[in-house]
Amino acid sequence: MYRLNSVDPHLSELLSKEVQRQHRTIELIASENFVPPVMLEVQGSVLTNKYAEGYPGRRYHGGCHVIDEIESLAIERAKKLFNAEYANVQPHSGVNANMAVYMAVLKPGDLILGMDLSHGGHLSHGSKVSISGVMFASRCYGVNRESETIDYDEVARLATEIKPRIIIAGASAYPRVIDFARFREIADSVGAYFMVDMAHIAGLVAAGVHPSPVPYADFVTSTTTKTMRGARGGIILCKAEYGHKIDKAIFPGIQGGPILQNVAAKALTFKLAMTEEFRRYERQVAANAKALSLGLAERGFRLVSGGTDNHLMLVDCRGKDLTGRQAEESLEEVGIAVNKNMIPYDPAPPAVTSGIRLGAAAMTTRGMRETEFRLIGQMISEVLTSRSSRVTERVKGEVSDLCNAFPLYFDRVEAAGATLGAS
Template identity: 50%
Template structure:
């Protein structure tokens, strides 16, 4: 067998020290700060190896066995493995692993199931939906006729009666469920009933929670949806990219919607990395990670609530929580900046019926995939909650507040370093950057 010819960081450092410096600094950032971004986690060294492989050189426009270019037999093998692993893991009739992103997967789903101008019913962006669910700034709001459903102003849960009423009134061609900042499980069976009642297709945007589905930590949408669009990063811990699962009768339409409608050649190095991640996601260890991710999110939410941050919907069933900071008199933008200064990465986020502008926001969103991948559990969540609370309450414009943020940063770094993800045998950063 030939020796694998892979990335050479020493050569990169010699030929482009500026970019080499960026990569080293990013390794330090990920190792030395607490990562609470709900849409992020850590890929394995095996995924990074595939992602940095010589498959990046190959143009493989088309599908296995039917490519535009020659020399695609190894690319075919990689894609066939990814497809087979996705179908097996999620119990899907068909899988397309070529989308470059979650948004690209959703675009292809629209193209497969609807025509420009068709009414589409989806969760409104201010209530937890995604840009691709009908935002006027996005193709979904420009090419289609969006109808937004909301969460209840009382419970902050999806109002399924309103969803049904809107579906009956507008007769959408497509109904979308899935969200970016909704912490509760979604009733896919109820959405299926509503879609069937009005003759609509059901698209589940599972970008955020598909990793939890893989680990059997939340129910699967696959038995209920016509199409499931998702990312392969986030809690699934694969490379940045997208994927589509669908019923057998829609397979040809979905494939044509990805190529040639929306994309040209796939990124075969990313497809190979997706295959690696899907194999990892079928393991018992991954199931343990997914279930611990949910337990950690629930523990973190309870502790943050005790610190005066009100959990939207009262809690979480998933990997994320949305916290209302109005009782503390701190905006989401201020909280995000203060936490960043304290070595904690999270994001500002609008809450339902938010009186503040989205760029300011009244809340923050936190997630536990990254810290769970590092091996942290409920005990560490209690400590993290205390660090977040101290950071959020500390005004960097005051001497005392600035000092507290510096103290939190030291504690956050100590904790992150104790649970370093890329730290096997304490290898040097140069060896870890492009593992």
């Protein structure tokens, strides 16, 4: 791998192996994507050398005039892209963005109402094993047992009963459109703040493929990875009236200096997300997810809620006499990466699960369309249905052919091959 090879051959070899693994894998992990090479350039830039505690125009370090321009660019682009009144682009991650909102408007012990982790919610929405559930009291809402979609009447009933200080919408594993207007109504009816964590669907929102939460929520948090296909990190959008509190909660509240190469990469992420190419990409992501879900349903797999409206789906593996963990392992053997995932009302423990979560964002970036996604559905079905070594070997070959037909980071994969060949 370039000059790293001579400075640290061991690390260089590991990076080369990872480049090759990414190239050779059908990546269906719903939270992953492949950034364009220019994003790697920015994230690997000299900005890593700079400290810039504070915000543009009010820093605790000297020499920040260029940094101020970069951060202001990221802020202005984030506001424009999502039509938001205020943006903070410093959160190091999605969890930090969520924690900052809680720090800004809650007191320790205040009550959070978020989506049940085992129904698709996220740890940082009040789970007892996360700091969000340690510092704050929390309750959760889930999905309806029959429809497996959010039961808004039940959310309203629960909110009226428990009077949360903040209500959170947004999920890690929910395949359907979320009704933000309805959540807003519920929050207003009990005098709660309303926050949306759009980490998974942010790219779809930016492209107009999923309705935007921005007009409805007091706070919208997100990662800039996943469907946004950009920098590693988080953002917070909010109404202007909360801007000062949010800034204070990030710095000095829960973070020190911003990771400036990531702030710059967020500026690039937002610029790319304003293009027609990006909007086409997101429409294709949704179309590909639909093609994969239909292909699996036709082959007898049960999909949670019957399908998908966004970039991801949850497959119930019990119909094939498999646990989620077994399905994940069998698919990994042929080069298809998915993750085991709880399904609503799952009888299996979290380390086993009854389901797998599949997403279309990453392989759509590699140029695949409905035809390839239907083929991937067929491969998944063959591996999980037949479970014979003959089928495993054949599908391994098919995965390899498909990956080679849609190459990733071509020059890096070539260089990795040379490095590994030479070592």
